[in-house]
Amino acid sequence: MPTTPLPAEHPLRRSLANELHARPPAPVRAPAAVSCLALLDTPADEILAALRRLLGEPVADTAEVSHVIFERPELRVKWERHGEFVSLTLVRPLAETALAGLKRFPSAFGAMPQGELSRLPGRLIAAADIALLPATSPPDEATLARWFDPNALAGARILDGVAWLFTDFRLYTVGEGGSRCRWLVLDAGMSAPQSARLAQRLIEIEVYRMMALLAYPLARQAFPQLAAIENRLAEITAATAALHGQNDTTAAQQEERRLLDELTRLAAEVERSVAATGFRFSAAQAYWDLVSARVRELREERIGDRRTINGFLSRRLAPAMNSCAAAARRQEELSARIERASALLRTRVDVAREEQNQKLLAAMERRGKVSLRMQQTVEGLSVAAITYYGAGLVGYLAKPMKSVWPALNPDWVVAAAIPLLAYTIWRAVERIRRELMRD
Secondary structure (H helix, E strand, O other): OOOOOOOOOOOOHHHHHHHHOOOOOOOOOOOOEEEEEEEEOHHHHHHHHHHHHHHHHOOOOOHHHHEEEEEEEOOOEEEEEEEOOEEEEEEEEEOOOOEEEEEEOOOOHHHOOOOOOOOOEEEEEEEEEEEEEEOOOOOOOHHHHHOOOOOOEEEEEHHHHHHEEEEEEEEOOOOOEEEEEEEEEEOOOOOHHHHHHHHHHHHOOOOOOOHHHHHHHHHHHHHHHHHHHHHHHHHHHHHHHHHHOOOHHHHHHHHHHHHEEEHHHHHHHHHHHHHHHHHHHHHHHHHHHHHHHHHHOOOOOOOOOOOOOOHHHHHHHHHHHHHHHHHHHHHHHHHHHHHHHHHHHHHHHHHHHHHHHHHHHHHHHHHHHHHHHHHOOOOOHHHHHHHHHHHHHHHHHHHHHHHOOOOOOOHHHHHHHHHHHHHHHHHHHHHHHHHHHHH
């Protein structure tokens, strides 16, 4: 059957379709140790190049690569590119299958050459060891107390009863290997894909909760600053209300301009705070949503009176996330309040300016009328003056003609010429004025 050609592809179609497969879980089956770490502040390609050199792999172009898996004897290393960080996941099988027989908490980091991981670029934000061991029943309190703080321990039966999960979310320092969190998974019948997905969820809970908490110090720093701005805004609002009914108009206008300048400065401080924290607060909410979703996917069942993972995070992490959300809302509300106060003051300033403009226009109108009357007076005087000079010229012309016509009286000639001169000059001045008004 012949194939039917399809329309031209969108340039992003394949990359968007492959995004669904960008982070597959690393295959794992109990007994095994899974260790992860997340690195910040360094481009992902630089970290991958350093990892390739560490593992003896040739460095290649990885601009479009979202994950790479390296297979080594008894070790699997997965590198993943995320939006803000890079994660490494190490998986290695364990020979010991009994929790009671372990001398130290299992870790896959020990399979790497001594000190090599510390040479990776970037700064560590999260690290965890996950031990997956087969079991038929949950361990007793004494066994758990070897590896976890009893006062902070949380645990539950998960995935519809096929495993038990325990952690205390504390950091444990292992020699010179740095500090990491511990997770214990006891497998009571998980399939290999289920184990891989569970390990992936635990890694995401560990990393995403730390990424979410990056916003918390910013929220704590923002609260005192926002409180100071709110207090100053309340003072400005009270001062604005006190301006109503003030008799000294000039002083009131000066105070309004001063308050408006102060509001502008406060608005700039709030916008600076938003610019410094806005992305971090929104990212924290997104990470917290991911953590909550991954915890729900565990499908926890309570073990006796022990608190669950969801209960622990809801009590310890949710308040911090609520503080970040409250700081973000407080910034938005404060910005809106400053805008309303500024609008009120601008309205007062505009009204005062409009009143000044009306007074100025009225004064200009009065001056215009006076100028027009003066102009008309000057025009009348000009007509009289030019007529006077014109009559004099006529007299000078008429006197020599008396010798030719003795009966001619020059004074009568001048008297007869005055009305004609006055009318002619007036018409000329009127015509000039109309031409100027038309322009």
